[in-house]
Amino acid sequence: MTIPALTSATTSDQSFTKKYETHKIKKEGRGKSKTYYPFVFNDIMGLEKGDGVRVDDIILALKGHVKDGYKFNPVSPLSDEDPGYNPRPSPEDKVHVLVWVLSANATKITESVLKKMKEIREAASDLGIPQMAIVTHIDAACPETEKDLKNVYKSQYLKKKVYDISASVGIPVNCIFPVKNYSDDIDIDDDVNTLILSALRKIIDFGDDFIDCGSTLHYSTICRSYRMGGFLRFPAKPSSxxxxxxxxxxxxxxxxxxxxxxxxxxxxxxxxxxxxxxxxxxxxxxxxxxxxxxxxxxxxxxxxxxxxxxxxxxxxxxxxxxxxxxxxxxxxxxxxxxxxxxxxxxxxxxxxxxxxxxxxxxxxxxxx
The missing domain is CATH 3.40.50 (Rossmann fold)
Incomplete structure (x- = not known):
């Protein structure tokens, strides 16, 4: 188990992530001989009531204009004169899947955050970027699931939670994936991995399809969420x-x-x-x-x-x-x-x- 992305163990209204950071998943090897899987995740600052990452910055990130390591400024958007601005993004710099993550313990989404999500969703849709959502902390939200993770799809509470999310923010139910966080575990667990890998498989399928279809998504879904989010990018593929x-x-x-x-x-x-x-x-x-x-x-x-x-x-x-x-x-x-x-x-x-x-x-x- 590795933890390349820093997280906070405390609950806060403010995002712990401040920078635009790229994360790879190691395939095999060590040191200079290490190899990685052919996709990366970009972690971003979360949406917050009043502050948080600016919508303009997320849209620029979708288009590949944000450099790795750029520190988000809630007061001022990224400009083309900023050192963190990428003026000529390659296909690999652009986002291929937009993934929004929300907690099953989250309170009702505020109107200001919903407005931000709507703008981001519309921008991603205009770019043809596939979108999906992940619900985290399902064990903390549901005692039945905390007792046995295999109860995740039997839990009426979680089912209602997912349907409420779908109804309130428009995410198709079949594009919402519940997962348990590795928050108090020190070893990997098969049940936890099953849910995570199931979501990851769909993320990769969506992104691979986006590339194969020449940036025209034939099965477009409208997905949004709250607080945390991320992107998936793939290497460019030659046209055929x-x-x-x-x-x-x-x-x-x-x-x-x-x-x-x-x-x-x-x-x-x-x-x-x-x-x-x-x-x-x-x-x-x-x-x-x-x-x-x-x-x-x-x-x-x-x-x-x-x-x-x-x-x-x-x-x-x-x-x-x-x-x-x-x-x-x-x-x-x-x-x-x-x-x-x-x-x-x-x-x-x-x-x-x-x-x-x-x-x-x-x-x-x-x-x-």
Missing amino acids: SSSSSWTTATVKVFLVVTGWTFGADYDILEQVKRSPEVETTRNPQECDLIIVFCSITSRVGSDVEAAMREDSVSSGGKPVILVLMHHTRDPDYSTDVRRWSETFQNVVLDVHVLFHETQPGLLALFKK
């Missing part, structure tokens, strides 16, 4: 002839996600995007097909009906592929047998998916 295939797409697909999928819908999307005839769109009116990822959290019937009542699904009359996502560890889990095309005329295909956040990919997939 395959990336141009998206310009000749013939079928436009609109995506709808309901419920808590823990990013499993992203695995399906990766398979969909391998077809050169498919392109995703953010406008349901211009799509040819809608894919609805419906997480089954209570009863199958009520969850499906709620998903199909979404305005973008019910109003346009577009054909729908309904993906029912069952959260289970059992690959032999028995799914619902009904055909939803008999209930909803616009459903052209039923697909049942088994998934669990502790296992990469999908456990099973069944068509009906």
Whole structure:
């Protein structure tokens, strides 16, 4: 266990991080022979009521204009005459994933912080940068999870917390990842690592996809959070002839996600995007097909009906592929047998998916 990023053990309304700092993850070796994984994290000063990092500085960081080690000044934004300003950022200097981190113990987000987050979100969206969020300190917030970390996805408190976050600040539930901090541990723990690595895997997937798509994100999510945040950057990749295939797409697909999928819908999307005839769109009116990822959290019937009542699904009359996502560890889990095309005329295909956040990919997939 290593701790390259300094942290504070006390709770405060002020950010502990003051500088724009780059952190690498060591792969193997020691000394001069050390090698690192091909991505880096940039830690930044957090958003605070009244002070904290300036929105202008975060936007400059997204564009690669902030040099490593720059000390943020809440009073004055970074200018192009400052030594910490990078006038000619390379592709590797720019941010490829925006990750915001919030504590499960955090109080209600203030209006001033929400305003800052809105500006940052819109700027990142304009740049096509994928966004996601991580919820920390879940054990401190929930006694049931503190007793056994495996209860994280059984905890009604944490589930409500995630849904409240989604409702209040607009983060899609399937892009919110709960993790436990290494705060009082001196050795690594498999249960803690499972949650952290699950979130890391999605961060890397989002960033890798951003690069492969030539800075045009086909599956854009709007994610924000509070107090702490960070960026992920990748080395630049050479362009290839395959990336141009998206310009000749013939079928436009609109995506709808309901419920808590823990990013499993992203695995399906990766398979969909391998077809050169498919392109995703953010406008349901211009799509040819809608894919609805419906997480089954209570009863199958009520969850499906709620998903199909979404305005973008019910109003346009577009054909729908309904993906029912069952959260289970059992690959032999028995799914619902009904055909939803008999209930909803616009459903052209039923697909049942088994998934669990502790296992990469999908456990099973069944068509009906």
